[in-house]
Amino acid sequence: MRPLIDAAEAAALAGAVRLDVRWTLGGPSREADHLAGHLPGAVRLDLDRDVCGPVGTVGGRHPLPEPEALQAVLQAAGIDDDSTVLVYDDGDGLAASRTWWTLRWAGIEDVLVLRGGIKAWTSAGLPLATGPESPEPGTVTVRPGRLPVLDADEAAAWAKERELVDVRAPERYRGETEPLDPVAGHIPGAANLFLGEDDLADAERLRERLAPHPDAAYYCGSGVTAARAALAVTAAGMPTPPVYIGSWSDWVARGREVATGEER
Template sequence: MNKDSPLPNLGDGGQTGGVHPLIEVPALDRLLRRQTPVVLLDVRWHLAGPPGIESYRRGHLPGAVFVDLDQDVAGPPGPGGRHPLPEPVAFESAMRRAGVSQGGLVVVYDDADSTAAARVWWSLRYFGHDRVRVLDGGYRAWTEAGRPVSTAESEVKPGDFIANPGRLPVLDAEGAAELATAGVLLDARAAERYRGEQEPVDPVAGHIPGARNAPTSGNVGVDGRFLPPELLRERFAQLGATDALDVGTYCGSGVTAAHEILALNLAGIPAALYVGSWSNWVTDPANPVATGDH
């Protein structure tokens, strides 16, 4: 499959839109050299560690605009989870400030493995933007290929993006519980968190009963780039996830689960995102908790 050309419908109910969800470094470099209008969003984000803006200031793709995952791509943390959906007007305003326009091409990147970039990709798709791509391999792939970087603050022409929510399927706690028994619910967290052996962030350890563990680390290679579609299809098939079943995914707070959605998309499998994820699930003491491998 050519990641640099338009993508036909993969049987995903229109989730892919008009362009392939990934773009490689050489293809992006060609677009920029031709001065093709592209909005570059730098969404480097670390669950633990220095804020992404510090990485952006040390160096970023020329013309890229920093987007704060916590402030711009999620609503305030609370009962809905640590990274709930933002209000449409807030997301629209943030994307306009970053230069996103309704029909313009957007390319999103993070450090390497696309964990944060995938949440921005998913959010833009959810709110109705159909020309957004993730730089496969992120900033690391760009610099390792010898492409130029900049420390200058990018000038931004405000965009005209209009947020139209509901363009991708989502789950709430009830829907996730139902899917865990009637379909396939994938838990995108690391295996030790799924099993309940450790929980570094949320107050309760374990997983949603019936969910199957599919850590997002298994979606990419050591270079942070996504595995080929055929390998992703094989991986998800071993977990029971195919395009013949209803599939959903969750994680700790709906960030890495968006990475799982992108990987499933590449495999041609439509899937719904439980945005609140585990951080929402555990706010209700009536929700059951499972531990171990099953």
């Protein structure tokens, strides 16, 4: 299921750059958790500060980063153009998937996600390190645009002409609740297929769920869960799909048409 690997595979991966991207939506920085215990050699990156760009009027709650800013972050983490990068979070795959997606979008070819995150590592009896890490600077060059990205107009067209899949919880898709954005509902014409962390654990289950959606593009609330869906599709052996990275938070910020309820 590459790019998803288990703890034993990760431990045997010689020379990989390890990135600790543990993250809590709307919560404090996880820097203290990193200092208290992380995979040996792992460099701390913050999803909001380092992996995504600054939030503006449009672009969503987790916009694309500026290439120059991302390049500086990745070089400081010790990444070269030919590096193998191992990314992990707490285990739900959200921050790790969005980091995986961003690095692949930036042109880094060999990016892997630790299935089960740091919990899987410690459950396997593998050691942790404490304190800060100071890697030698890397020389990576960010080459943006290496994965397919949709903007709002392209997402609307995809919903009409192909299949646009909303991977948020069904109640958010239907517009019954919206805990994060000012407007509830979904993009007109979009289908709903909730993909959770359990779907990352079973390749056969993934293939069965995704087989009816061979030409789908994906979105969520702010491009984080949609990145996890893109990882799931890739892990199932299918081409990495387009992602509307601004997702619902960008859509409603632009005042676009909103649908509620189930699509026919």
